[in-house]
Amino acid sequence: MPGVVEPHDGLAAAVQQIVLSSDENYTDQLIPVMRDLRHSDRAAHLIQALNQVSSDREADIERMCNSNHQGFINSVNSLQRVREGTMTLTSEIMTLSQSIQASTEKLAEQKKALVDSRGVRQNIDEATLALKDCLELLRLANQVHELLGKKNHYAALRALDELQNVHLREVTRYKIAEMIEKSVPATQTLIREAVMTDLNTWLFRIRETSQFLGEVAFYHTEMRRARQKERSGKDEYLGSFKLNSAIGLVADESEEFDVLNNDEVQVDFSPLYECMHIHDALGQNDRFRTEYAATRRRQKELLLPTSLNLLDEDGSGLSSLLEGIAGFAIVERATMKKTDGLRTSVDVDELWDSMCQSAITLISSALPTVDNDEKLLKIKGVIALFVQTMDSWGYSVTSLDTLLLTLFEKYAQLLKKRFSDDFQEIVSTDDYMPMLINNLDEYDKVVNSLDELLCEKVCQSLIERLSSQYPGQIVQILTNLEHFETACKELQILLAEARSSTSAAGPIVLAATQRFEDGKKTAEKRIFELVNSKIDDLIETAEYEWMSATPTQEPSPYMVELTRYLSNIMSSVLLGLPTAVKSLIYFDALDHAARSILALPLSPHITRISPAAVAALTTDVDHLTNFVNSLGNAAVLQENLDEIRQTVELMGAENAEEFFEAGRAGRRFGKVDKMTGAVLLEKVAQGAPPPPPAPASVPAPATQAKPAGQFSTLSSRLGINK
Known part of the structure; x- marks a missing residue:
């Protein structure tokens, strides 16, 4: 119990409250007491009261200890035993803790293994999903090749396009996607090669069918000719028109006979359409067009034999040749009409002209072996049938008409020979009796x-x-x-x-x-x-800038084209002419070209010519001269260029007065016309840049004259008017 504290201003009661209060809120009990301690004497009284309470407490404790010593000893012993037990328990707890720690470490290892196994399981799941995606890609890739093996070329190309643009975009993280992506061009090449193989097979069959196709076309033309002859017999007006003429076509039967699709021959263009479609999808139309044209040119060459025999009894050699050409040309014309842009009229006509020229060459080479006029008439009939057939397909037959004229010449020669032979036979068997001519008309006729x-x-x-x-x-x-x-x-x-x-x-x-x-x-x-x-x-087309200030080192385009034309026409079109005629044509052409070029600067509307323009004209003339030097017999041909070469040399000469001196002009400018030279020199003088101004300290010579005036004076001195 707390001791009795003598009250001082209520402090004893406050201390009593502090003693009776619990440990955790004694401070809260002390605060109101401390707040009232406004004077130091009250604080001293508080301390005194606290000290008194403390003394009373110590006395109570000592009294309690004196009366309970043995119990305290016993308590200490008990506490010692408890402590020993506690130590034992602590040791057991430590052992248990170590066991728990070992179990915890083992559990942690097992948990780590579980986490690792879950990661492996996730990786396996991801690998399985990736494998499924990759297997799907491989299935689609194999599907492309399967379609290709079944010759479903366009379906294979569509599947490959879907694989590339859809499925590969979904699995770009896999290496196999990159590999398949890299293999797409090779697969496209396989598809293209496969469809080209089918096309080549189709072209081979077309080539094998060409002769039969031409034979059917010839037969159809022959039937039309027979029907027209029958109609002409009933109508004299129709008889004056040929087959394939405008009137003849109007009067022809209305039924159309399809040479490419009938009971005897069928030409299916599906492989060609498919090949065009595939190349269009691949964006290779130009390449396919070029390769197709090259293939047809090679087939054209295979169609033509190296030689021709016109002496066979049935005429099969010539018929086979012309039927093959006709079938080939009919397929070409049909291809041009059935496709868009694959074959142009220029390509088709070029092949046609080439085949016609080759056939004409073969026939002309074999024609000397024919010495029978009846055989020649059969040959002419086959060629005429060929001409009429191809004319109905819109092909030019002008060169073949020329061949028919050649056959006519040959026929005339054979008739002449037969007449000569018959005449010789008549002379040898003649009894030398006079030939009776009854009137003057018979004599003139003979x-x-x-x-x-x-x-x-x-x-x-x-x-x-x-x-x-x-x-x-x-x-x-x-x-x-x-x-x-x-x-x-x-x-x-x-x-x-x-x-x-x-x-x-x-x-x-x-x-x-x-x-x-x-x-x-x-x-x-x-x-x-x-x-x-x-x-x-x-x-x-020459475009000279006569007042140009910039010289050029290259010849004008028209001059390059002119020399190219002269070279090409002499080496191709005019190649068959006699050498004398070709030389004369070259001589006349160069003379005409030189005079026409010289007329350009002499044009009345050209009043001034700059030095740069003179240099350009000189470059063109030099180009023409070099071209002539590369030809045979250049010395003779160069004579045509002497005037224009000397004229442009005069225009660019530094000392033009030499032209007006009789003795010196003949050596350099002997071919230049006096009037032409004077006019051009005056234009060049007018177009020359003005001389730089003389320094102020040096006066210009009083005798210096303008170039134009000088040339005008010299012109008037020579008696030449502008």
Whole structure:
């Protein structure tokens, strides 16, 4: 119990409350007491009260200890025992703790193993999912090859496109996606090669079918010809028109016969369409167009034999050749119509012209072996059937018409030979009795049968064709006219030799000989006109900047094109002409070109010419000169360029006064026309840049004159007007 504290101003009660209060809130009991301690004496009284309480407490404790010593000892012993037990328990707890720690470590290891196993399980799941995705990719990739193996080329290409643009985008994180992505171009190449293989197979079958296709086309034309002949027999007006003419087509039957799809032959264009579709999907239309054109050119070459036999009894060699060409050309024309842009009319016509020229060459080479006029008529019939058939397909048959004229010439020669043989036989078996001619008409008929035929039919028909715009045709006509002229001269000799020695003397002159000679000159003149017209067209494109301030080192485009044209036409179109005629054409063409080029700076509307323009003109003339130097017989051809070379040299000369000196001008400018030279020099002087101003300290010479005035004075001195 707390001791009795003597009250001082209520402090004893406060201390009593502190003693009775619990440990945790004694401070809260002390705060109001401390708040009232405003004077130090009260604080001292508080401390005194606290000390009194403390003393009382110690006395109570000592009293309690004195009365309970043995119990305290016992308590200490008990406490010792408890402590020993506690130590034992602590040891057991430590042992248990170690056991628990070991169990915990083992559990942690097992948990770690569980976590690791869960990670492995997750990796396995992810690997399984990746494997499924990759297997799906492989399945789709294999599906492409399976479709390719089944020749479903477009389906394979669509599957490959879906694989590339859809499925591969979903699994780009896998290495196999990159591998398949890299293999896509190779697979596209496989699809393209596969479809090209099918196309080549189709083209091979087409090539094998071409001859039969041409045979069917020939038969159909023959039937149309027979039906037209039958209709012409009933109507004289229709009889005046040929097969495939406008009237003939109108009067023809309305039923159309499809040569490419009938009971005898069927041409399926599906492989070609599929190949075009595949290349369009691959974006390789231009490549396919080029390869297809090259393949058709190779097939065209395989179609043509190296030689031709015209002497076989059934004429199978010529028929097979022309039927094959016809079938090939019909397929080409049908391909151009059935497809969009695969075959242009230029490509088709180029192959047609090449095949026609090859066939003409083969026939012309084998023609000398034919010595029977009836056999020649059969050959002409086959060619005429070929011409009529291909004319109905829109092909140009002009060169074949020329071949028919050649056959006519050959036929005339055979008739002449047969007539000569028959005449010799008649002479050898003649009893030398006079030939009776009843009237003058019979006599004129005997004398003039052949000469009139050559003049009116052969020569006139060839001259009428000279209006063509194609130099190649004019060259062929010129060749034909030359051959006919030679034939007429030989015929004159033959007739003179066959004439009786007792008849009137003197040579036999056919009017046709002079007609063919005149026609040949007309053809040569026509070639000159066409070549010079082309030269004029090229020179008209010349664009000189006559007051240009910048010199150029390259020849003008028109000059490059002009020399290229002259080189090409002489090495291709005019190659078959005699050397003398070709040289004359070259000579005339260069002379015309030089005069036309020289006329450019002489144009009245050109009043001034700069040094740079003179240099450009000089470069072009040098280019033309170098071209002529590369030709044969250059020394003769260079004479045509002397005037223009010396003229441009004069225009660029530093000392132009030499031109007006008679003695010196002849050495350098002998070919230059005086009036032309004076006019050009004045234009060059007008276009020359003004001289730099003289320094102020040095006055200009009083005798210095302007160049233009100088040339004007010299011109007037020579008596040359502008």
